[in-house]
Amino acid sequence: MANGTTLTKGAKANSRDAILDAAERLFANSGFEGTSMRSIAEAAGVAQALLHYHFGTKERLFAEMFTRRSEAINAARIKRLDSLFAQGVPTLEEVLDTLLRPLIELGHDESRGGSYFSRLVVSVAADRDPRSCALIADNYDPLARRFISALMRVLPGLKEADAVRGYLFVIGVGMTIMAPTGRLNRLSGDRCDDADIESMVDHAVPFAAAGLRSFAAGAVTAGTPEGGLQ
């Protein structure tokens, strides 16, 4: 956003977008510290000095790259969530699918930039560095609040504290999908494929739904009263 030129959007592949695309791919593969401004400039086909002209510092380049795609993904999620509730109260599964699928799909869009962002957002979300925490707070907290209240609407018994905790657990399950490392394939003897996003989401949604319903049923308050834990 705020392109600086007259064009706000379009097919014109300017150098600014080329830099952001290259940065997204390289940052996702090697992290913030592991990626050099030199390598980004080379991948984008521009001089290194141009990166500093457009973004000032490496940190601001990272933040703009992160915000750019976060906004696209969250706009798609909010739009789907709104259209869901426009037709009445949706099912829990529909809400969870709306939460997880756009991030997965847009994070794996191979056509442009793609396939890298979902991995990147996992490492930023798990990072305790204040800069990473600020990036998550700015880009994802408003969305989180929308979905937490949506969860409470579709699951009447769910208390707010459990909705928040449950939301974060769902994000944790989603992280498994967003960072396909090949481990699922290895551990399953190649019977499963963690690169098969559709299948992963199709399993993650009912898993998360069952977990949340157990919260709504009031199963957990103090040490699982009748579950027999320890």
Added chain:
Amino acid sequence: MANGTTLTKGAKANSRDAILDAAERLFANSGFEGTSMRSIAEAAGVAQALLHYHFGTKERLFAEMFTRRSEAINAARIKRLDSLFAQGVPTLEEVLDTLLRPLIELGHDESRGGSYFSRLVVSVAADRDPRSCALIADNYDPLARRFISALMRVLPGLKEADAVRGYLFVIGVGMTIMAPTGRLNRLSGDRCDDADIESMVDHAVPFAAAGLRSFAAGAVTAGTPEGGLQ
């Protein structure tokens, strides 16, 4: 392990362990690329050259640090799992508690080294870099196979593919606990605290148990047949 000196263990705080402790703390806070050998040497109170004398390269130092605590954590998990099955077939909740709690507890041990490792293992587990994947495979795949078969024993209806997927989803939920960023506090208006590990595990276990039971019930096979998704 393989200390090099006559001492295999003990109170003797040799420089080798001091280096590993400092490395654990700094790598967890700033990542592999973001941590310099200089800063580790300084934190350990030794010359930088000593790091290379003991470990050769930065990469091998990281691997030894990672393996050291992984072995301690997984030994505790296996020991608890074995003692659980020695008394008959445990509950699903007991198995999940055994999977999650030692990593959390040992990862948050403030007394020595501590509190850092659990954050570190999250970033390594989510990393797609072949070196990180190898570290996870070497240190955690044997444990994963043990727990996956344990899940199938305590949940008779659970197919192996779903057990593997479910195991990874549980690890995803656990990641939420292992990387406390303060986000839970913020989103809940300080009604919850993600630094309260006990409470987090007490909620994560029933959440994960409900998710796994839904797999065992055969609720998911092809697009959630009767759930009404989309």
Added chain:
DNA sequence: GTCTATAGTTCGATAGAC
């Protein structure tokens, strides 16, 4: 085992021409 000193590389950022 532990140190000092340093070689050799790469980094983020800037200056200044066009």
Added chain:
DNA sequence: GTCTATCGAACTATAGAC
């Protein structure tokens, strides 16, 4: 808006004395 050239700092790793 884009480039070439370069500064000064930081990095990993090694050499060699003790």
